[in-house]
Amino acid sequence: MAPAGPYKLVTVNTAPERAFRLIGRVVEHFKDQYTIIHSANVDTIEGVRAKVEEVKPDVLFTASMWTPEESQRIIAIAKEIVPDLKTFSLPQGLQVQKGPDAVVDYIKENLPSLLDS
Template identity: 50%
Template sequence: MSERKGPFKLVTVNTAPERAKRVIGRLIEALRGDFDIEHIDNCESIDQVVPTVTKHKPNVLFCASMWTAEEAEKIQTLARSVVPDIKTHAIPTGLQVERGPDGVVEYLVGRVPVLLES
């Protein structure tokens, strides 16, 4: 039996904090056997990224699918300005709209283990 990896402190950047909480809750549940992930906060705007990352020093940050590629890049750059080795991932723009929360969870379950192990 392999050891669970973590703990990982996760911050999300999502204008819909309740949806972020639900989707990430499902992700955490799906990966619980292998990873110890704690969703510690959500930023509802780009302006909240630096203060939130400064406060919590997370090691993982996800950008939700409502951000454009340019906004997601800015968010990730801001996060790295505070925590240089933070692992970041931007969910593709529009994924929530196209495939709904199930599609986002399925997408993340496929990508997050590789990100966390990198």
């Protein structure tokens, strides 16, 4: 069976290199199940609207440096442009407290239910 997708993903992360590296690990892990294209990273809340208008992603992730309120704001901006956007917010502080492997594991645990919903 062919992988589901393709899903265009935009991440909102103040450390773009880390975002691309970690999402690369997730994409590799799920390559037999899903085709995920990490289309872009935005490193500011102010940049979200323009990037979402440009890319029209299927999925948007907010990274663990954002507070829950900031993540909600980012998602609200993105959903104004793509109302049926699938969104995922990493718990605040996960990267700092538990490191990049914990971030990758958390995404792996939660991504199938998000994409299959």
